[in-house]
Amino acid sequence: MKIIRFLTSENVVCLGCGYDGTTAMELEGSIYEDVRETGQRIKVEKLLAPVDPRAIIGIGLNYKLHAKETGVPLPEHPVVFMKNPGAAAAHEDPIVIPGVCADKPEVDYEAELAVIIGRDVKNVSPENALESVLGYTCANDVSARRWQKHGGAGQWVRGKSFDGFCPFGPVLFTRDEIKDPQDLGVQCVLNGETMQDSRTNDMIFSVAEIIAYLSQSTTLKAGTLVLTGTPEGVGFTRKPPVYLKPGDVVEIKLEGMDTLRNKVVSE
Numbered sequence: 001m002k003i004i005r006f007l008t009s010e011n012v013v014c015l016g017c018g019y020d021g022t023t024a025m026e027l028e029g030s031i032y033e034d035v036r037e038t039g040q041r042i043k044v045e046k047l048l049a050p051v052d053p054r055a056i057i058g059i060g061l062n063y064k065l066h067a068k069e070t071g072v073p074l075p076e077h078p079v080v081f082m083k084n085p086g087a088a089a090a091h092e093d094p095i096v097i098p099g100v101c102a103d104k105p106e107v108d109y110e111a112e113l114a115v116i117i118g119r120d121v122k123n124v125s126p127e128n129a130l131e132s133v134l135g136y137t138c139a140n141d142v143s144a145r146r147w148q149k150h151g152g153a154g155q156w157v158r159g160k161s162f163d164g165f166c167p168f169g170p171v172l173f174t175r176d177e178i179k180d181p182q183d184l185g186v187q188c189v190l191n192g193e194t195m196q197d198s199r200t201n202d203m204i205f206s207v208a209e210i211i212a213y214l215s216q217s218t219t220l221k222a223g224t225l226v227l228t229g230t231p232e233g234v235g236f237t238r239k240p241p242v243y244l245k246p247g248d249v250v251e252i253k254l255e256g257m258d259t260l261r262n263k264v265v266s267e
Helices: 064-070 145-149 207-214
Strands: 002-007 013-017 023-028 036-043 046-048 055-060 079-083 095-097 111-117 133-140 166-174 185-190 193-199 224-227 249-254 260-266
Touching: 002 023, 013 036, 046 166, 111 185, 111 207, 111 249, 133 249, 133 260, 166 224, 166 260, 207 224
Parallel strands: 055 224, 095 260
Antiparallel strands: 002 013, 002 046, 002 166, 013 023, 023 036, 055 079, 111 133, 111 224, 133 166, 185 193, 185 249, 249 260
């Protein structure tokens, strides 16, 4: 199923499927348990992020060519960081250049395959890990590089957690819709120019391996959003560097999925 979360004209949050750009078939029930069609189509006033994330966990340096372009050896284990759930944003929401970054913004794009955990899971094996997945969608792990490298005392969280720094969506593709998450094209298009163009088969750690690793002696709650890493072509490795600026339009494309689009603005 292809599920959206949206606001109605009465400002009510709803779930839907069969989105045609204007209306959607209303769904009832919990997205994590049993959703059913009501038989009623409803006007979509505004698309929301597909879920309100319980937590946001990111994986860094998870594409071979991205590790190479940064000059960092391939990691032996997944490089894990967190993003504030308050950074979550939806399709067409603005990516805001923070006021505290005004002097040297250095705000970068990162196209990623996002995974949404569908049930509480702990100590799962790689062989069974994908059974815990609710679905997949597009994400942009927006990163303020100066804050990531110098403003967080060696931790990445601060530079990746400003408001609007985690747009994802617009549509959640349930796991039965995606035959193989390790065989998807992933792109970032900035103002019509393709900046990142890779495939998820370049991942160092597969989606299943990531979930298994994160669940070791740790409960991943339903609604956890896992960002699986970005491929080569990010802005800070380019010569000269390419950073986001007000007026830019960033599109994240995953093969077979609806495009995530956001415009960049100043705070």
